[in-house]
Amino acid sequence: MYEIVEHEIDVEKVIARVSVPEAGAVTTFIGLTRNFTGEMKVELLQYEAYHSMAIKMMERIGLEAVEKYDIRKIAITHRIGDVAVEEASVVIAVSASHRKPAFQACEYAIDTLKEIVPIWKKESMTNGKQKWIANDPDLKKL
Amino acid sequence: MYEIVEHEIDVEKVIARVSVPEAGAVTTFIGLTRNFTGEMKVELLQYEAYHSMAIKMMERIGLEAVEKYDIRKIAITHRIGDVAVEEASVVIAVSASHRKPAFQACEYAIDTLKEIVPIWKKESMTNGKQKWIANDPDLKKL
Amino acid sequence: MNIRVLVFAHLKELIGSGTLDMTLDDGATGNDLLHELETSFPQIKTHRKYLKLSMNGEYIDGKTSIQHDAEVAIFPPVSGG
């Protein structure tokens, strides 16, 4: 249910992992590389993971989501390496009997992933500049 | 961006419709036929639409979502006819620069669709019974 | 005036048809239409207060006047999704 891949993410496959006959609702979140960050044109993002700990933290997010919200299943796939504009870096899918907890758990999962899962991204601009990113807005100076 | 189909919904195609280089986030909602409603085992749902008005109401939902939330694009596909357990009856996809409005708009769209889009479903149980459904819980007696 | 009314879902089953040709007074309202429907089809009586009306693809209330050339529909509360 939790994986780190080095190729394009197949969204249907991630959704298929959470499919159960009891599910009336599936929500998904897809994070993609945007073409601009402020004024700068982005060429691609490069992701790096501390693989074993990242899987462990994604598992924890899944367990917590199931504890907190009335959901059936959750799956998280994160891509590493180069991710071009319009390509997905992360896909999260959540199934539930009803839609409200499916939305809540999906948002909880991406919010928490951005806080605790040891994966980092570096932006490469079309002008050749590169910059490591911090999700925490207070740390943008890093 | 708004369609009513009589065959299985291709989730990737609905997502592709909202893909833009400015989007950092895509959220989707998939509504599926569940295997149980209370104690009764469901075989399939049969959906019927007032086609022209349903499309008009889906367009309105999309326009309102774009007005209310900072999103890029929204697509809604609803299936009619027989929808078996684990199959999707509706898929909504929303793209946005950031994830928060993408989640909000997606939830707004499905909530509003269930209120105003003239589509109806009848449950067929495995024991042969059939029942028209009302989304409004106060109208369950209908 | 003569109008054709579309009906859907449970209401269609109760009435036995998806379209109805009805004769209404000029200037008749949505409520008049529902009243006429109930007179012709008493079996819908228990559902009448839940029924929704639309004209040209927009919801209308019972006080709205029906236009003779409009597409009018009557249906139960929606349950899509």
Next chain:
Amino acid sequence: MNIRVLVFAHLKELIGSGTLDMTLDDGATGNDLLHELETSFPQIKTHRKYLKLSMNGEYIDGKTSIQHDAEVAIFPPVSGG
């Protein structure tokens, strides 16, 4: 004790390697480890207060004692998603 420390992302680039072999006193804490790292690599000084520590795949704070056989990692704030 001799430990091998994993480093990632910006920190890996600053240090020039993804793994470091370090010698610490027995019972040394996360803060001791960071201090030792800063002594060897003064270029990380401005980042030190942001750095995260983990042991065996769990976040630890600076007061936690480092176990000699644990997998220890130091890295900048995460930015996945």
